[in-house]
Amino acid sequence: MTKSVTLISALLCMTTLHLSCNQGGTGEQGQTGDSKKLVVGATMLSMQNEFIVNIADEMEKKANESNVELIVVDAEHSPLKQIQQVESFIAQKVDAIILNPCEVEASSPAVAKALAANIPIxxxxxxxxxKPTAFVGSDDVESGRIAMKYIAEKLGGKGNVVMIHxxxxxxxQIQREQGAREVLKQYPNLKLLAHQTGEWDRAKGMALMENWIQSYGNQINAVFAQNDEMGMGAVxxxxxxxxxxxxxVVSIDAIPDALQxxxxxxLDATVFQNAQQQGTMAIExxxxxxxxxxxxxxTLIPFQLVTKENLSNFMNQ
Incomplete structure (x- = not known):
């Protein structure tokens, strides 16, 4: 009897030990029982914009690699909605927030709210x-300069340009226009014939270009579209x-359609903006x-001019 009781007791102890190890050990996510998985909330300008989607995709990849829970929401071009989304992230007590701002001024309260809640943004x-906790991106003034410089050189410093904002x-928008106008000042015979917003949208860029063709026809020598979507519409x-x-026609971002x-x-040229590095570095x-x-x-990631001559360097990026 004594031996039987001892054996049963030993088996019970082993079972209890095995269960406690399973409860406190590494789970399916590779976490220990008392470790905390970081949660990052991200509010993006528009998930209808291909380049912004590319950034979000790269953020997702890096978050998965880093065992980070990433919550991505679409601000749909609305600063007010973006502020509300940041307020929601604060209420959820996320560990950090990534903001892809809709506007310079109107999205700024979102930054202030996050900082007031002691959450890095x-x-x-x-x-x-x-001013946020940190900035990851590129110098958009530089991209405007690169695009307009290419146009100026191709036109020999003389002609009429239209710009789609x-x-x-x-x-x-503000910074790409600034860079373009800096170059225009250097070429007095290069005239800005018309400029208007296409709201980053291909169909709106196309409609705007159709209106300009009716108004100016053969007077137009070049188009600077501030992103590829509008550039493809102009084309x-x-x-x-x-x-x-x-x-x-020159535009910015080097999305797959533009590279093709x-x-x-x-499309004569595009200016490569590195979505992969922006998304990865934002999460890091x-x-x-x-x-x-x-x-x-x-963290500033350089822009690069893409033409037929160096296109092969960018086709797989």
Whole structure:
């Protein structure tokens, strides 16, 4: 009897030990029972914009690699909605927030609210007047300079240019216009014939270009579209009007459609903006800030001009 009781007791102890090990050991996510998975909330300008979607996709990849829970929401171009989304993240007590701002001024309260709640907020791709914990993106003034410089050189410093803006008041729109106008000042015989917003949208860029073709026709020598979506719209309008061979079109972002258009020769050039690095670095910075580790306050990733000559360097990026 004594031996039987002893054996049963030993088996019970082993079972209890096995259960406690399972409860406190590594789970399916590779976490220990008392470790905390970081949660990062991200509010994006528009998930209808291909380049912004590319950034969000890269953020998701990096978050998965880093065992971070990423919550991505679409602000749908609304600063008010974006502020409400940040307020929701604060209420959820996320560890960090990534903000892809809708506007420089109107999205700034979102930054202030996050900082007041002691939650790190990382601006990705675009700026706000309120200073966030950190910024990850590129110098949009540089992209405007690159695009307009290419146009100026192709036209020999003389001709008429139209410029299609992104959403008015957004950092990329303001800064890309600034860079373009800096170059225009250097070429007194290069005239800005017309400029208007296409709101980063392909269909709106096409409609705007159709209006300009009716108004100015053969007077237009070049188009600077502040992103590829609008640039592709301009290309379509010019092609339909039989004018594409006479007009230079340059845009920004180097999305796959634009790279294919450069390959075909319908788009003269685009300016590569690195979505992969922006998305990856945004997550890395958010994680470091949340953990109280050292991080870069500003990460600027260079733009690069893409033409037929160097297209092969960008087709697989």
């Amino acid at each position: 990382i601006n990705v791709n675009s700026a706000t007047s309120a 992104g959403y008015m008041g957004q950092a990329a 379509k309008a010019l092609t339909d009007a039989g004018l594409k061979d006479k007009v230079i 258009a450069v390959k075909k020769g319908t 910075t958010a994680v470091k800030a949340a953990k109280g580790e050292t991080y870069q306050k500003e």
